[in-house]
Amino acid sequence: xxxxxxxxxxxxxxxxxxxxxxxxxxxxxxxxxxxxxxxxxxxxxxxxxxxxxxxxxxxxxxxxxxxxxxxxxxxxxxxxxxxxxxxxxxxxxxxxxxxxxxxxxxxxxxxxxxxxxxxxxxxxxxxxxxxxxxxxxxxxxxxxxxxxxxxxxxxxxxxxxxxxxxxxxxxxxxxxxxxxxxxxxxxxxxxxxxxxxxxxxxxxxxxxxxxxxxxxxx
Ligand code: ADP
Ligand code: MG
Numbered sequence: 001x002x003x004x005x006x007x008x009x010x011x012x013x014x015x016x017x018x019x020x021x022x023x024x025x026x027x028x029x030x031x032x033x034x035x036x037x038x039x040x041x042x043x044x045x046x047x048x049x050x051x052x053x054x055x056x057x058x059x060x061x062x063x064x065x066x067x068x069x070x071x072x073x074x075x076x077x078x079x080x081x082x083x084x085x086x087x088x089x090x091x092x093x094x095x096x097x098x099x100x101x102x103x104x105x106x107x108x109x110x111x112x113x114x115x116x117x118x119x120x121x122x123x124x125x126x127x128x129x130x131x132x133x134x135x136x137x138x139x140x141x142x143x144x145x146x147x148x149x150x151x152x153x154x155x156x157x158x159x160x161x162x163x164x165x166x167x168x169x170x171x172x173x174x175x176x177x178x179x180x181x182x183x184x185x186x187x188x189x190x191x192x193x194x195x196x197x198x199x200x201x202x203x204x205x206x207x208x209x210x211x212x213x214x215x216x217x218x
Contacts, residue, residue, distance in 0.1 A: 003191035004030040009062035030191040040211035055079035088158035106155040113156040
């Protein structure tokens with residue numbers, strides 16, 4: 001079973017007479033054990049694609065499956081359940097609840113999931129932020145915040161991690177540590193999809209998908 005399948009995903013935005021073809025029939029699969037990078041110039045549709053793949057947005061056409069379950073054309077409650085159980089999301093900017101500490105944010109993600117989650121202490125340690133476990137999001141530095149976002153995204157031990165520029169704010173050493181973590185997950189049979197401009201991400205990925213004008217380049 002594929003962790004993720006996208007079949008001819010289209011997303012149009014309309015405003016008056018203006019139509020933006022943000023995604024024009026994107027099809028691909030993620031295999032278990034793969035780290036895949038998505039590259040493409042700004043405006044090529046990376047964030048739109050990730051919103052459709054995580055069920056945060058509904059495509060204008062096409063279908064997305066996560067772990068063999070259809071995510072698209074489903075009520076919000078079904079999409080939320082699939083997200084909580086199967087997907088880890090790292091969005092651009094901080095996705096933590098500000099009134100909860102880092103570890104409380106992780107426990108909340110685990111509570112929402114009906115599957116067993118990751119070990120919180122081990123996860124924080126592998127990200128090098130175990131000392132920040134009781135910190136509130138506003139108390140974290142930029143680099144710590146980026147790793148905290150990853151820690152929360154991985155708390156439910158997702159079969160698919162979908163990350164938009166997860167290493168953008170990190171120094172080289174931290175970035176390579178996180179890329180190692182992604183590959184360790186892949187070795188356990190999980191899949192990782194990363195949008196990134198980083199040369200290190202591109203170099204270490206098992207596969208690179210190039211998006212241009214909402215289309216995957218061959
Ligand atoms: P990327 O993440 O690769 O920079 P985006 O997915 O953000 O690209 O954007 C793809 C295209 O869709 C761009 O032309 C952008 O202006 C347009 N777009 C994105 N979101 C919206 C929206 N909510 N409404 C209208 N147009 C949008
Ligand atoms: Mg983007």
